[in-house]
Amino acid sequence: MVCFRLFPVPGSGLVLVCLVLGAVRSYALELNLTDSENATCLYAKWQMNFTVRYETTNKTYKTVTISDHGTVTYNGSICGDDQNGPKIAVQFGPGFSWIANFTKAASTYSIDSVSFSYNTGDNTTFPDAEDKGILTVDELLAIRIPLNDLFRCNSLSTLEKNDVVQHYWDVLVQAFVQNGTVSTNEFLCDKDKTSTVAPTIHTTVPSPTTTPTPKEKPEAGTYSVNNGNDTCLLATMGLQLNITQDKVASVININPNTTHSTGSCRSHTALLRLNSSTIKYLDFVFAVKNENRFYLKEVNISMYLVNGSVFSIANNNLSYWDAPLGSSYMCNKEQTVSVSGAFQINTFDLRVQPFNVTQGKYSTEWHQHLHNQSSVELETILLSPPRTPPTSVWSILPSNLISSLCLLLFFCTSLIQLRTILLVTWTLVIKICPTLLPPSAITSEMKSCLISCC
Structure with a gap:
């Protein structure tokens, strides 16, 4: 815990602000404001954090969670007087501030x-921001509390406006404190x-990551984004969120009947934003590449879990759902979009078209499994075991029959060779012998013998 004991505010006494810095990206503040009489x-005492979504110079969107910004000051915090009500003012960096105003009625x-x-304009917090400057988001609350009562709200409260989400929890506050x-x-x-808020249990024994109970297949919902009177983005999908926080794994199916969609469409980027009572925003950001294809480039989420904690993740360097412009990406099988090690989205019966929607209908579908078929077939061929050669006809004949056929073949071959020898001999006798022997030496019997043998 880093505590800042600050100097007195003129006319308002001494302020003590303690800022707890830890792994959780949030502020834990405690303020005790005293008057001129030190009462x-x-x-x-409260916790809060801020998530801001902004446009970058290359027309994409990023989401940041405002965290520690160094020295905390309190300029403007007052107890209140006849002209002005009490005010809590906190500054935590150049251009970053938070103010709460209080008013008083007869009994509340x-x-x-x-x-x-x-x-x-802070390039460290908002790198590559398209619009630079100090922006302010105001929210009217009008929470009425009986005078001299301490307001408590341990549950998570969320305010969302103009791409800014504010989260508050473990809140204790009392203005107009009587008698000090x-x-x-x-x-x-x-x-x-x-609701019952579970107590916080501190332990030094590390616990393994719990295995979530498998969920049934989520129901597919159809979501759309309009540009004026025209539909510019269409998406149909069943969504299942896999979240791991503090070694606790959760599986959450999104109910399309209680989920609303908004977004925006531009020439090279498109946004589909889903929200519900528990999901502050789930953003799917699409982009165009090479002027002829689109893909899912970014996913951002901010939601609160059943234990009241806030879960926020952003990744603007993804590459999923790639398809040609003018078509719709389609995949009926289960797919996983890995946003981070702690957050994955399983999609079912997916079809999405973020650009070039005409007449509010999907264009020709681009099937993921068909266009990956050639590579799958090649992999099957390469990884499949060698085929067994076809069975030979010789393997099904009896062994004794094979032997007889071999002997017959040998005998026929021998006869053919013998005939060839006799023909050669006859040629020698007819052509050569007459030159060596006188005709009277070749008897008729010899000729008959040679002819009969050949």
């Missing part, structure tokens, strides 16, 4: 509004009234 006038006080300002003593009477938020 507590406002007390607050209210957390009236909060505002968050961030600086896209923080009240022991607690006023619970609605979520805490209907």
